[in-house]
Amino acid sequence: MTTTQFHSPATLAEAASLLSAAGARPLAGGTDLVVQMRSGRAAAQAVVDLKRIPELTGIRRTADGGFAIGAATPCTALKADAALVAAWPGVVEAANLIGSVQVRNRATMAGNLCNASPGADSVPALIAAAARCRVVGPAGEREVAVAEVPTAPGRTSLAAGEFVAAILLPPQTGADAYLRLTPRTEMDIAVVGAGAWIELAADGTCTAARLSLGAVAPTALLVEAAGAALVGSKLGEEALAALSAACQAAANPIDDKRGTAAYRVAMSGVLARRAVLKAAARAAAAHAH
Amino acid sequence: MSRLHITTTVNGDAQEFLCEPGTTLLDALRGPLGLTGSKEGCGSGDCGACTVTLDGEMVCACLVLAPEAQGRRIETIEGMAGAEGLHPLQQQFLAHGALQCGFCTPGVLVAAKALLDHNPDPSESEARYWLAGNLCRCTGYDKIIRAVLATAAQLRQERSPA
Secondary structure (H helix, E strand, C coil): CCCCEEECCCCHHHHHHHHCCCCEEEECCCCCHHHHHHHCCCCCCEEEECCCCHHHCCEEECCCCCEEEECCCEHHHHHCCHHHHHHCHHHHHHHCCCCCHHHHCCCEHHHHHHHCCCCCCHHHHHHHCCCEEEEEECCEEEEEEHHHCEEECCEECCCCCCEEEEEEECCCCCEEEEEEECCCCCCCCCCEEEEEEEEECCCCCEEEEEEEEECCCCCCEECHHHHHHHCCCCCCHHHHHHHHHHHHHHCCCCCECCECHHHHHHHHHHHHHHHHHHHHHHHHHHHHC | CCCEEEEEEECCEEEEEEECCCCEHHHHHHCCCCCCCCCCCCCCCCCCCCEEEECCEEEEHHHCEHHHHCCCEEECHHHCCECCECCHHHHHHHHHCCCCCCCCHHHHHHHHHHHHHHCCCCCHHHHHHHHHHCCCCCCCCHHHHHHHHHHHHHHHHHHCCC
């Protein structure tokens, strides 16, 4: 399908109206959409650029002390927000592992989510953070958990005409981390990605934890048993072994050129453990202050 | 299909062109604007040969739609040399032999200039990470990195003579 229209609305309402038309696609960073349009993989009769809508760019504090990140905010802009980096360093790091500087100057977390690649780096970090999305569409607005957006490679739960307007991060009560395993150090796609969030009591006992894995299943996984394995523990060997086992049990990967399924399963447990320990070190440092 | 009339600024000059809605900025630069310094290597954002800056931030021109350039400020390799001659980065690339076939060089130079604009004193590691999105199949990168770091040192000295 040839792209016959390009729109750059100035308001969210205008964007919603334009995107309710059949064949219209939202354009944020374009690092996936433009490539897919050119290869013929994505059909976009009309492209609706979200980057000129003030409400969709930048990072705002929410009333509950969390953050609302506009859907058109590029990954590199996240690093420039000191409060966001302090509260959610794992999310910021995950978004800034994607591609190159050139790509991160354009690419957005909302686009990373809606592209629905199993290996999307920011998605496990967002799921571990219990992030939600503000979704706008023909039927109005709704909120949905990030974890519920991707349904299969390249597919999302968004209805026709719906698009993500913002990523919502809750107030931080613990700490997070994201780690990724790739054959190369840059410009590569995850063999396994692990996002961890942990909340510690003053004595170091884990009071809550969430662990999410990327690149080991058709969509990023929230491994509830992995988080549960840590609660009540002080992250001793037994709890960490249970966490790793839960991740290895949940992983359901494929073989590809970056790694075999067996390697991915094994590394799921390793990366999850390292991510949890990194998040826990951050949570302990926050207590120390 | 209606062509779009885009007005933008390229290398400091007001420019206008006509394009189809799905045209990339790279195709607009190399086509109607006649600026063929930016190269198309992969067309998918992997190689960086089309690196330009858009409102001061480096991007792959192959991943930007030309209509997005409306009212924006674009800098390409053609704008790097000044009236007084080559940019110090270009001079150091020549002095260090930091190119062979030259296809990646325009993108590498634009990216390296963006690095030095952001960080006048990058470490070797910072320079290598910054340029990770610019693939070079000839040099093995070492001479590129040496040229970039030599330029950084030269510019620091020129800014604050000892």
